[in-house]
Amino acid sequence: QVQLQESGPGLVKPSETLSLTCTVSGASISSFYWSWIRQPPGKALEWIGYISDTGNTIYTPSLRSRVTISVDTSKNHFSLRLTSVTTADTAVYYCARASYYYAIWGQGILVTVSS
Amino acid sequence: QSVLTQPPSVSAAPGQKVTISCSGSSSNIENNYVSWYQQLPGTAPKLLIYENNKRPSGIPDRFSGSKSGTSATLGITGLQTGDEADYYCGAWDSSLSAWVFGGGTKLTVL
Numbered sequence: 001q002v003q004l005q006e007s008g009p010g011l012v013k014p015s016e017t018l019s020l021t022c023t024v025s026g027a028s029i030s031s032f033y034w035s036w037i038r039q040p041p042g043k044a045l046e047w048i049g050y051i052s053d054t055g056n057t058i059y060t061p062s063l064r065s066r067v068t069i070s071v072d073t074s075k076n077h078f079s080l081r082l083t084s085v086t087t088a089d090t091a092v093y094y095c096a097r098a099s100y101y102y103a104i105w106g107q108g109i110l111v112t113v114s115s
Numbered sequence: 116q117s118v119l120t121q122p123p124s125v126s127a128a129p130g131q132k133v134t135i136s137c138s139g140s141s142s143n144i145e146n147n148y149v150s151w152y153q154q155l156p157g158t159a160p161k162l163l164i165y166e167n168n169k170r171p172s173g174i175p176d177r178f179s180g181s182k183s184g185t186s187a188t189l190g191i192t193g194l195q196t197g198d199e200a201d202y203y204c205g206a207w208d209s210s211l212s213a214w215v216f217g218g219g220t221k222l223t224v225l
């Protein structure tokens with residue numbers, strides 16, 4: 001079955017760039033849409049954006065100026081890059097397979113923004 | 116402030132029924148599919164309902180979804196203590212060109 005696994009640093013300094021990778025197993029990354037979703041501690045889910053099977057991206061308006069989602073088909077993984085982070089970007093970051101719904105999620109990775 | 120509005124909390128006794136509402140607008144719920152997610156403490160969200168009222172394989176029929184106009188509802192019957200979790204609705208918003216989630220509802224089974 002399809003499985004997703006997030007990886008990356010758990011601590012990022014303010015003003016720096018957050019970079020995460022989601023490794024996909026059990027499916028070709030070229031065949032689906034893929035998303036990043038985050039959840040600040042004790043708060044609701046927040047959709048970050050998605051990348052399509054053709055490489056098109058859509059981002060949530062509030063993060064559009066700072067976020068990039070990309071795909072590496074050779075490694076069957078996709079990535080999130082969020083620039084100029086602040087403490088408000090501290091959250092559990094989830095990767096998920098995108099559709100009209102989100103049926104498959106990674107386990108999540110906590111990223112803390114702190115000096 | 117979430118685009119989709121859910122009650123912060125609901126509660127009911129074991130064996131009883133509960134409903135969780137999700138209120139939106141014509142740009143999201145009314146004209147797009149709604150899905151529902153269950154998030155147990157410390158875990159990733161799990162899909163409960165998709166395309167308004169369909170259950171993925173493995174989700175018991177105690178869980179149901181419905182939609183009318185700009186609102187959607189998740190129903191849970193035969194409540195169990197294991198159903199205690201946060202529940203989120205979600206939908207595509209055509210005006211924002213973004214996916215939106217509700218603020219989440221904490222279910223307590225008394």
